[in-house]
Amino acid sequence: MVKVAEKTLEIDCTRRTTSEVNKAIYAGLERGQSVMVRNPASRHNLGVGINHPGKVVFDGNVGYFCAGMLKHADVEVRGNCGWSVGEDMMSGSIVVRGNASAAAGAAIRGGILVVHGNAGPRTGISMKGGAIIIGGNVDYMSGFIMQKGVFIICGNTGEALADSMYEGKVYVRGKVAEFGNDAVTAELTAEDKALLRDLLTKYKVAGIPKPTEFTKIVSGKKLYNFNMKDYELWRVAL
Amino acid sequence: MARRTVGKTSTNGRKAVPAEQFKPLIRESYFYSPEVIEDIQVKAQLGRYRIRGFGTLRQLPSFRDLTFVTSGLSRVPLEGYREKCYTDTILGSRHAKKPLHLKTPVTITGMSFGALSRNAKIALGKAATRIGTSTTTGDGGMLAAEREASHLLVYQVLPSRYGFNPDHLRMADALEVVIGQGAKPGTGGLLLGQKVSEEIANQRDLPPGVDQRSAVRHPDWMGADDLIIKLEELREATDYQLPIYIKLGAGRVTDDVKLAAKVGADVIFMDGMEAGTGASPELQLDHTGIPTMAALVEAVRALDDLGLREEVQLIIAGGISSGADVAKALALGADAVAIGTAALIALNCNRAIYVEDYEKLGTRPGACHHCHTGMCPVGITTQNPELMARLDIEEAADRVFNYLNALTLEVQLIARACGKSNIHDLEPTDLRALTTDASFITGVPMVGSNKVFGQ
Structure with missing residues (x-):
């Protein structure tokens, strides 16, 4: 489900393709919302190519290339990361708790x-x-x-x-x-x-x-x- | 001493021949030829391997060892200049939402801004745009002026990631993940300090003047399994719009092509041993890799084995210099070719102008391979503003456009003569081999025998 609250967009990865998750993240940031991604379940390529300011939280473990090629946004991973988190990042921040x-x-x-x-x-x-x-x-x-x-x-x-x-x-x-x-x-x-x-x-x-x-x-x-x-x-x- | 037999009579009664006529030949060793001696003595001075530009200087089995069997009574030719012969080429139709539609099968290969001057990059872009083909960035990122000049620009994703920028990724028309290059397969790029100007250093985040040795492995993935995920990442970042090429330096061709196809490449770019370079260790030019023609045949067979010939397009490069080469490559199964050195030669490389500057480099027009020095007399492989000014962008673009046009017409000429209304209909049965080596390598029958050597 995508819940559109006033300030925070919540995206559940379950039953969504990676593309659908990423597109929802881009759209939320463009609307000026913070984004909370639930059940990332070590999926690869989450948050790749983000090109807009705002806050994105992955509520769990992520796979390869999380937030790859990041620009502008502040990303937090409340879990562990697979290979190459934030590869080729240009700007913004990534904080990995694990x-x-x-x-x-x-x-x-x-x-x-x-x-x-x-x-x-x-x-x-x-x-x-x-x-x-x-x-x-x-x-x-x-x-x-x-x-x-x-x-x-x-x-x-x-x-x-x-x-x-x-x-x-x-x-x-x-x-x-x-x-x-x-x-x-x-x-x-x-x-x-x-x-x-x-x-x-x-x-x-x-x-x-x-x-x-x-x-x-x-x-x-x-x-x-x-x-x-x-x-x-x-x-x-x- | 030489005169001691003159006038004397030998024991058999005949006059001895004067010794002056027995001047012994100066005999050179095969193993220690003047070239080998020079090579040893240069290394004795340098203390490292030799590095130079251009490409291999040795003879290799090549497309030149093949000939076309055109139409006659058994086949009907097409009228030259009158009947249509299509040259359109589509690359990247496997997965990409926007495959590349080219007007010719001849594309321009990746050459870095750094190895090449700004003027050269722009001229190549303009020429490619006018003919309707693609050009490619290189190991130095995307130059804004190059993007502007090039209607279709392939953006390379290289191990070094010099100047890599996701904005440029999104501005590209296709992506090329570079695994290797034909001139030096298995090693990273080289750009000697004399070419690392302030501008080049800035673009690559390097200190000016360093002898830059690029990485050979990608920093963020290692093997084919990882590459599957990397390709998904690149597609995510570009909304699955762009074709993704995988560029391989010809080596373990069969296995590499199969892996590239299986990890999801839209297009495989195979770079043969004759491929050019701005700077490479000389021993790699001459002693590593597989010649272009052989690599093509092996790559086609690998795609056939997987049943992916129709899905994955194949670009072949390395030493392609004429329409005959292009036509032969297509006949053997390539979907397109890429040229690098030949395009530079069309720009003016090795032209007999500024001869005194060739001489200063210890070379002459027609034999110059001094790209690595950064002192290119004709302003192509240099970062020196004075030398670069010798390459007028518009005139240079005209020459490359003319050359690309000539190549395309040459391919059409051969295709029509073979009775084909589309250059992509050329096939191995249109060819015969002139040498047993070429027959053995390609599976094309030997001239005269109509038998395949080795079968």
């Missing part, structure tokens, strides 16, 4: 993704802007080929963290299992601390840890151009 699977926030260019639980491998892969905050741990190859943006991990990381990153900033509070190629630590500046404080306070992640507990990781810029002096690095990176 855990996220692999490739959360892949290739985002803007907006913010917050995962209160843990996230899988390749979190923030090919990130091109925006911000990702993970309350728990991330697995291997997170931040792989990161280009721009801010990536905050309140727990531990897997191997090859931020391998071959070009630009952007990674902040890790816990233990880094292994730094990726050309990912190096840098001093936490006042600006970094202010950024961490603002984002962690705003989204109330991981009990709002102190900024000073984080290690900053940036690109060593040794992979920008081929250089025989850095042969050992290139041997594995090429």
Whole structure:
């Protein structure tokens, strides 16, 4: 049933195709309503291609590509996510109350993704802007080929963290299992601390840890151009 | 020393031939030919693999090894220029609400803004629009001027996602999920620092001047099972309007084509070994992949095996340069072809102008493959504003339009001669093989024998 209340549109996924659900979400947002999606039941591709401001809540677990290519809207998932939540996001926000699977926030260019639980491998892969905050741990190859943006991990990381990153900033509070190629630590500046404080306070992640507990990781810029002096690095990176 | 036998008599009584006439030949090694020696010494200096543009320089079994058997007494030809011969081509009729209707089977392949100059991209778009065919974005996102110039624009969804934007997705006429490319199957893109200008860097979210190595795997999905879901995502985001192509670099053709068809592609784009590139490791150009003609035959057979020949359209690309190539590709089962390098050559690539600038690059017109340097003497594969200004957009668009028109007329000419009123009616029985290799690869009979070599 689609219940049109004054401010909130409630959409039940049961017996609706994904297209019907998504079209109902777009229509609700365009009417200026908030949207509550019931019984998402780990369905793939929910909330894909949203292109309008407003609030959308998925009341349960979602499958792959939830809120993929998001623009403008603020999305909340009251459950866990399958692969690639918010991939290619341009703007808006996604808050996941549970855990996220692999490739959360892949290739985002803007907006913010917050995962209160843990996230899988390749979190923030090919990130091109925006911000990702993970309350728990991330697995291997997170931040792989990161280009721009801010990536905050309140727990531990897997191997090859931020391998071959070009630009952007990674902040890790816990233990880094292994730094990726050309990912190096840098001093936490006042600006970094202010950024961490603002984002962690705003989204109330991981009990709002102190900024000073984080290690900053940036690109060593040794992979920008081929250089025989850095042969050992290139041997594995090429 | 050379004179020591002169004038002397040998033991058998005849005069010894002067030693000057025995100048030994300078003999080159087959294994260590001058090319191999140069290659070793260049690598000894570089300390890495060689990277260059253009495409493979080696000879491969190709469409040139086939000939058409036209009409005679046994078949009736059509009158050239008088009787109609349809060239309309429809792509994406399987699932999309809006398939692409092209006026010619020749399309323009994906080449990035970055590898190509702005002027080149716009000129290609204008030419494609005038002839009624599609052009394609590339590994650098959609250029606004390119969208404006192109009536039908295919938007690539690439592993790198450089410049990827859902607004551009919705502005496209078809989507192409790129799995690989023929020039370097199994690896990601390359754009050397000299071409990563401020503008290109901005468009790709990269620092200017980096030697950019694109990802080869998509960031958000991994195998064919995931791709089923990814295609649903792309269709959701575009309301099931647009055809979705899957582009493959020819390698494990049979299995890849079957998977692409099964995951739900509307169109399969097969890029053969002869395909061009702005920059690739040289060894990949010459030593990876399957030649275009062989890849086409394998792809057609794979779709036949699944009973999907009528549903899934096939575009073949890689080294296609003449109407004969196009006609042969159609006869062997392609629905359309795509050209890249040939379109650039029509733009002016390798033309004998600004010869001194070819010489500065250590090459000459007719043999230039220096796209990777960003110093293209004719303003096509460069981001240098001065060089780019050498490519007048309107004149360049005219040349490509003329060339596309010529290709289309050439295909019609062959189709009419074979008695076909639609170019898509060309079939393998219209062909004969000139070489045993071509016969073996294509299953087309050898000339003279009317037997298929190997069967």
